Amino acid sequence: MTTQTTAPETPTPASGTPTGLIGLPEKTGLALALGGSVLTIISTFLAWTWTSAFPGDLTVYGYPGGLQVLVLIGGALATLFCLARYGVKGLGWLVPAGADGAIKFATLATFATSWYTVLAISVDLGGIVNLEPGGYLVAVASLAAFLGALALPFERPEPDPFDPDDTGWELFKHRAGNKWATFKAAFATGTPRRLGTLPSYVEILIIVAVLALGLTVFTYGIGTEYDELFIGFLITAAFGFAALNKAGLIAQASQITARHQNITICGAFVAAALFPFTQTDDQYATIGVYILIFATVALGLNIVVGLAGLLDLGYVAFLGVGAYAAALVSGSPSSPFDVHFPFWAAVLVGALASLVFGVLIGAPTLRLRGDYLAIVTLGFGEIFRITANNLDGTSGPDLTNGSNGISSIPNLNILGFDFGLQHTIGGFTIGRFANYFFLMLLITAVVVLVFRRSGDSRIGRAWVAIREDETAALAMGINGFRVKLIAFAVGASLAGLAGTVQAHVTYTVTPEQYLFAGVIPPNSAFLLAAVVLGGMGTISGPLIGAALLFLIPNKLQFLGDYQLLAFGLALILLMRFRPEGMIPNRRRQLEFHEDAEPPTVLTKTGA
Structure with missing residues (x-):
């Protein structure tokens, strides 16, 4: 043949x-x-x-x-x-x-x-x-x-068509172009062929x-x-x-x-680590560390929404739980607890507190589906913010200092490295926010590792099955409640992990930082938008989506009251012309473009 x-x-x-x-x-x-x-x-x-x-x-x-x-x-x-x-x-x-x-x-x-x-x-x-x-x-x-x-x-x-006079590079270009068309036609018809590739080093x-x-x-x-x-x-x-x-x-x-997925991921983190060295001061490193916090939380939400298909509208509350838990044990004078845990212990406290809240909220609500689950999670996000606002010693126990929040959170000091001071690395002066940028980059790497390993595991395949058709997944023997609860708990703990760093970066943790919607992220609406617009079920999609959704509102503040209008129009256009997201996975891309006509390429098969 x-x-x-x-x-x-x-x-x-x-x-x-x-x-x-x-x-x-x-x-x-x-x-x-x-x-x-x-x-x-x-x-x-x-x-x-x-x-x-x-x-x-x-x-x-x-x-x-x-x-x-x-x-x-x-x-x-x-x-x-x-x-x-x-x-x-x-x-x-x-x-x-x-x-x-x-x-x-x-x-x-x-x-x-x-x-x-x-x-x-x-x-x-x-x-x-x-x-x-x-x-x-x-x-x-x-x-x-x-x-x-x-x-x-x-x-x-x-x-x-092939030109017999072409040699060398011209022949390579011709073959590459034909292979591209052949791949698209074969992919559209469901009969992919094994195509040649460039050398690995290229x-x-x-x-x-x-x-x-x-x-x-x-x-x-x-x-x-x-x-x-x-x-x-x-x-x-x-x-x-x-x-x-x-x-x-x-x-x-x-x-x-x-x-070359592993090489790409490692290279992406190396490129991100070079970002502070491209800056002459801490002005834009500040935005960089907030983007990493926002992106890490969005990647955790991607487990819940992108892999398991659970619509969570109160996810930012888990970020707040981790931030408050870390702030209470990090030596702040506003904390009612006179303790100062080292960073590794504060990280464990923040992640564990969010994990517990994720299980407590998920256990009675994850038997719901679709819009009903979304409404319950939205209510949880508002309940957390209102509760944190009322625990001021007047309306409730003196735990969170009410609307004033937990303030004066000290800078981290890990093995003698003070994150609040400038340091010189290779002739470059690295400021406070650049220090936290590197720390947050390390935590982002941990979250990416968790996402990849869980997505490729047996439980990850169960999440995808639940997302695609829960009824069919249950008929095949998957314990839907347990699988969804694990997704909820893992996503919540990853958000709490990012919240521990956010508490030290911002110095102060207040209830107003964890709204459902607002002009400046992170909030639940922007987190969900980052996952959907970036690409549900992927690693790079939410990271890129979160970076854009944090950077653009910060740069468009001069629009004032028209900022959300311009931002909403941009989202509408993106959803109209690329509904699968900027970096979609293959399954979602086919779902949205299954009616697209394949390229007109004639294939002749003979003996």
Whole structure:
């Protein structure tokens, strides 16, 4: 039996009947997209305004700055995709899934960022008269590139047929493109074939490059110095990610990381550990440690929601239980207990207290399902906050100091290492929040290990069975109540583990930190959103989702009352176009896209 994959020959665009969204021939549209993208790149080396009153200093010729850098990146990406669409040698690997969709999103990223900048200059400085020639050029060029991209067809082109004159790298590109199409067709029809892969060392280098790119993007985003730059960063990053996804690069990177999962996880932690060394002070390391706390709690919630399928709307209460338990035994003068446990003991107390509360709450309620369970857990979260507020010595026993909370929690001191002091490591000065960042990174590694081992275990498979169909799982002999209670207890203890560090980072633990919903996370609504938007049942999904959901609200505080409106619209759009999450697992991705048509690839089978 021999299998051969062929496809119609489409090496270059043809100037036939218009097939895109606007009435331009395909060849004309591609030329317009390429020319507009090149002019957009040129415009970033010109001045966009005459005054430095607009942040970023866009008055310099020959040196892009501020928002010009983002437009330059978008224009370069669109140019590369256009050249790959033309069939330029050496660029075919950029578009294994087709270039048309990638060009559309890349030019949209450039157009949206350029016009946002031009409009912001006009509004802030009082009219378009404040624009320099570079500003006019980027507006026209980016619009022309986007309109040209809209003339491209919506059909995804098949990989080029084999050219017998191609040798070496060209033959490798051809085979890689055909294997990509063959894999997608086989996966869609349920008959996957064993495909060849790159050498292991090449794939590891690709993983290193992906992690380095991720660290660079995150560091740039968290370090944006003014609001206009952060909004431009969001626009470029969102549409740029969509362009890479349409090109098939995200899918290929996902396949490579899946084949080297252990190396990817270790590399990700190494990249995260390098983050404090990229900062000159503790300003952004502060956000980094809070992101890790939020992400760790979201990963614990992923066991409950993502693996076991239990909708928990009061999960932030377990974070509060761990934080309060650690604060009470860590030597705070506001604590009614005159004790000062070492950190390892405080960690055990916090995790054990959350575990006990998880069992006490789960035992009488986990026989409920769906919305009823969600309502009960929501009530538990509110009960915890109200109870902590009333244990002030007046409305109840003097335990939590009421609304004032447990304050003046001392810094950790582990084996003589004071987390409250600056330390010099390899010539770099590491501040207080950077110290806690490394500690929280270690705890995150523990939580990731627990998630991986439990997810791959017998109990993990039972959680997935309960999530998919509880009735069928019970019929197969799975003890549903016990399995769900274990998930609830493990998730609660992991949240309490993160809460012990949060108590020392914030110095003070108050009931207002553990609301169901609010503008700034962590709260139960944001935790659940991080799991769903990041990707239920995965490791990287909740971590990335939590990082975005913590970073974006912190950077959008200038919107004031409109912050939640803008954030809600963004969530709606994400759920509309990527309901399975940003980093979905394979099962959920098929559930949401089971009706998608497979690529048009002809497969001939003969003797």
